[in-house]
Amino acid sequence: MKISLFTPWNIRCGIADYSFYLKSGLEKCGLEIEVVPLENDKSLRNFIRIGKKMNNADIAHIQHEYSFFENNIMPGGLISFFLGALKYFFFVKQIKIPVVITLHELFLPKKAITFRAIKFVHRVIFSISAKNIVHRNAHREELISIGIDADKIAVIPHPIGEAKTENLDTLFFNKYSWAQNKKILAIFGFIAERKGYEIALEAIKDIDNCVLLIAGDRHPYERSNYLYKLKKRIKTLCLERKVNIMGYVPEQDIPNLMNAVDIVLAPYTHMSASGSLRVAISYHKPIIASNISPMREICNDGLSMLLFRAGDSHDLKANILRLLDDINLQKSLSESSICYATEHSYDNIVKKYYLSLYKDIADEFLKPRIR
Secondary structure, three states, X not given: OEEEEEEOOOOOOHHHHHHHHHHHHHHHOOOEEEEEEOOOOOOHHHHHHHHHHOOOOOEEEEEEOHHHOOOOOOOOOHHHHHHHHHHHHHXXXXXOOOEEEEEOOOOOOOOHHHHHHHHHHHHHHHOOOOEEEEOOHHHHHHHHHOOOXXXXXXXXXXXXXXXXXXXXXXXXXXXXXXXXXXXXXXXXXXXXXXXXXXXXXXXXXXXXXXXXXXXXXXXXXXXOOHHHHHHHHHHHOOOOOOEEEOOOOOHHHHHHHHHHOOEEEEOOOOOXXXXXXXXXXXXXXXXXXXXXXXXXXHHHOOOOOEEEOOOOHHHHHHHHHHHHOOHHHHHHHHHHHHHHHHHOEHHHHHHHHHHHHHHHHHHHHHOOOOO
């Protein structure tokens, strides 16, 4: 069976990394994968051209994020949203084989004046798919609420990549004077306002002997000025010597970086799925996260994390102090992540979910012509 995979490719993007490992896992199971990469040209004409390229396979699999089709959508404006939806509609209508789509974000604002229009657009564009993959049960319920047939929705957990632990540089952080002899707390991934950095700043500002590492940069498709606001807030709180924004971390430096980090923070105000959180899990780091619905769902799925009241910097501070002071608790959280990462590896997720999903679609739509 051949799958055409539409995705960002060979760029700094969590979904590009996700697709790389997914492709590898699928190919290990004997599937043929042809990558059809997202391009910088976001014109309608170009998406029509790309859509036609998807037909050289048995099944088309689209990795979907709103900004792939139009900038300034998340959390941006309605005009950009509708333009992106229009491009996606004409893109997917060029595809004459069954379509699977993985929804990495779901944008359903609750304001009544806009909700009905956005609900209608989502129902139109996602009803085209043979199957819509989401990573959370909450997103399944949201899709059902806007009129997507429950049989067209599959909940597949976000896979966990494999940590690289060979040839580590144990002196990696010695070149950073601000980190020497300090406990290192870290927030990973592309910088976005929804990750709750200000909550972390307030929480750590009075904790002695620790530094906060913000390991990330603005996403290539991000157009907001939030990074400037974050730097300004750090300066206002006089935390320049306690907080360091490292910028984008090259893949070859991630193992050394993760090896040096003591605790990973995820003070998110909202999220759909977080590839950067999965990196922390793959390196078996103790995690303190906000108690928003996606984090509780991950915990219910078997991962032990410390959860604090979302938006409450005092509660985050209390949990940081508790974890720094309890070596046994750190060890327990790390051991939990080892089990979770093994169970949710790309190879296991592919075998447990993707192979049967593709087979069911092939049996329904393609049996007379399947390769």
